Amino acid sequence: MRAIVQDRYGSPEGLVLREIERPPIGDDEVLVEVRAASVHPDVWHVVTGRPFVLRLMGSGLRRPKYPVPGTDLAGVVTAVGRDVTGLKPGDEVFGESMRGLSWRNGGAFAEYAAAPEEALAVKPANVTFEQAAAAATAGYITLLNLPSGRLRPGQRILVNGAGGGVGAIAVQLAKAHGAHVTGVDHGGKLDLIRSLGADQVIDYTREDFTRGEQRYDLIVDVPGNHSFAECRRALTPDGTYVLIGHDHYGRVGRRWLGSLPRFGRLVILSLFDRHLRRGESSRPSKKQAMDTLRTHLEAGQLTPVIDRTYPLDQAAEAIRYLAEGEPVGRVILSP
Ligand SMILES: NC(=O)c1ccc[n+]([C@@H]2O[C@H](COP(=O)([O-])OP(=O)(O)OC[C@H]3O[C@@H](n4cnc5c(N)ncnc54)[C@H](OP(=O)(O)O)[C@@H]3O)[C@@H](O)[C@H]2O)c1
Numbered sequence: 001m002r003a004i005v006q007d008r009y010g011s012p013e014g015l016v017l018r019e020i021e022r023p024p025i026g027d028d029e030v031l032v033e034v035r036a037a038s039v040h041p042d043v044w045h046v047v048t049g050r051p052f053v054l055r056l057m058g059s060g061l062r063r064p065k066y067p068v069p070g071t072d073l074a075g076v077v078t079a080v081g082r083d084v085t086g087l088k089p090g091d092e093v094f095g096e097s098m099r100g101l102s103w104r105n106g107g108a109f110a111e112y113a114a115a116p117e118e119a120l121a122v123k124p125a126n127v128t129f130e131q132a133a134a135a136a137t138a139g140y141i142t143l144l145n146l147p148s149g150r151l152r153p154g155q156r157i158l159v160n161g162a163g164g165g166v167g168a169i170a171v172q173l174a175k176a177h178g179a180h181v182t183g184v185d186h187g188g189k190l191d192l193i194r195s196l197g198a199d200q201v202i203d204y205t206r207e208d209f210t211r212g213e214q215r216y217d218l219i220v221d222v223p224g225n226h227s228f229a230e231c232r233r234a235l236t237p238d239g240t241y242v243l244i245g246h247d248h249y250g251r252v253g254r255r256w257l258g259s260l261p262r263f264g265r266l267v268i269l270s271l272f273d274r275h276l277r278r279g280e281s282s283r284p285s286k287k288q289a290m291d292t293l294r295t296h297l298e299a300g301q302l303t304p305v306i307d308r309t310y311p312l313d314q315a316a317e318a319i320r321y322l323a324e325g326e327p328v329g330r331v332i333l334s335p
Contacts, residue, residue: 002335003110004315005067009049012316015069023107023114030087031079032097032115035129036309037070037108039318039331040137040165041246046105047319050250051258054103069315070108070333072096072136073115074129084117094132095120095290096140109315111335121290124298132297134304134330138165139293140286145242146170146220149282153178158209158234161222162198163189165330166244168305170220171196176301182216184209189328192305210234222246224259228266232275241275249323305329 005018025031045051046059047069055061074094077087087093096119097106107113123132151157157174161167162183174181175197182200183193190201202209210230219231222244231241243266245259270276284292296302307329310318315333322331 001111002312003068004070004312006047006064006069006105007067008063009047009055012047012319015047015316017313022112025079025081025114027081027083028118029081029114029116030077030084030093030120032073032075032093032113033078034073034075034108034111034113034335036075036133037073037333038134038137039315039322039333040072041249041322042071042103042137043069044249044319044323045103045247048250051247051254051256051260053257053260058102059104064105066105066107068107068110069105070110070113071098071106072133073108073113074123074132078112087117087120092123093120094123094129095136096286099286101140101144109312109333111312118285118287119290121294124294126300127297127304130306130309130332130334131304133332134165134306135169135293135297135302136290139169139302140289141244142166142169142173143284143289143292145244146173147282147284150218151177151179155179155217156182156215156236157218157220158182158184158216159220159222160184160209160225161244161246162193162196162201163328164222167220167222168192168196168329169302171198172302173296176296182209182214188326192328196303196305215239218242220244223248224262228269228276235275239275240277242277307331309334
């Protein structure tokens with residue numbers, strides 16, 4: 001099969017298109033003929049090997065252990081392992097090509113990828129392969145941080161970075177649960193955010209939401225450009241702050257540990273501050289998250305927005321565009 005291969009960490013220009021063997025599948029895995037895979041910030045992290053700590057976290061110390069990038073995909077099942085019960089060849093699916101949550105290559109930038117059954121759901125007929133591929137990884141992160149049980153009608157929710165992959169899904173899920181949503185991003189994305197259902201929008205280049213009069217029951221902070229102390233000012237007395245975090249493609253430094261120290265400080269602070277969540281017992285499994293995403297996609301409550309689609313052999317260009325081109329919506333690779 002044709003696949004994008006990463007022999008070392010570094011600039012996306014080091015990626016090459018190569019003929020390699022199709023991946024073997026385990027007993028609980030399926031082989032997917034990939035129709036679309038998304039290009040998102042974590043792909044950039046593993047291709048560049050930054051922050052360096054990810055190399056110690058399972059990605060591979062000197063070079064990636066698994067050489068084919070990409071973590072989420074949509075496509076058609078072509079073979080199933082012997083323990084797979086819910087999928088069969090010919091099924092159109094979307095999801096992740098890896099278990100759990102990790103910073104490593106998942107093999108989606110290829111004509112075929114192996115994926116665990118538990119990380120996939122049947123693709124609804126009303127969304128394209130490109131849209132379905134865009135929903136999986138960003139949707140899983142969003143649901144881990146915004147479990148449905150925490151969302152209530154009438155809640156005031158602010159999504160900082162609402163025009164990005166995670167933010168756009170957070171806005172739509174919050175609206176699907178009847179919340180009043182304010183989306184923050186730069187001016188060029190405000191029309192998109194309104195079209196996703198946001199009740200109010202704020203251009204971060206003109207207005208600082210932490211200094212406004214409005215108070216929020218929940219702040220979902222993707223870019224993390226304000227300190228927790230600043231965001232706290234914009235919370236109701238019982239409001240909650242959730243940091244997703246973003247390293248802005250290395251532009252903010254933090255080459256060694258990325259946002260991890262900040263997450264560590266928030267975990268410690270959460271022992272004393274009610275605005276920070278303690279251990280979340282209602283976090284969905286990947287299977288549950290995929291089923292929830294499928295339900296919202298099928299009901300038309302979640303519509304992933306695609307900026308542009310690149311052919312597989314332009315993976316490097318697609319990653320460069322993600323990091324430097326200010327896409328409005330997801331960037332997709334299509335074999
Ligand atoms: N998307 C995924 O599939 C996925 C999966 C796993 C983990 N994650 C992690 O989740 C994080 C977010 O990912 P993402 O896909 O949502 O990133 P993204 O698509 O780059 O979205 C971030 C958004 O924040 C905006 N932004 C930047 N600076 C801002 C500011 N000062 N105030 C308000 N908004 C600002 C960006 O707009 P600009 O155009 O102005 O920069 C962009 O719209 C990343 O750390 C990523 O590693 C993402």
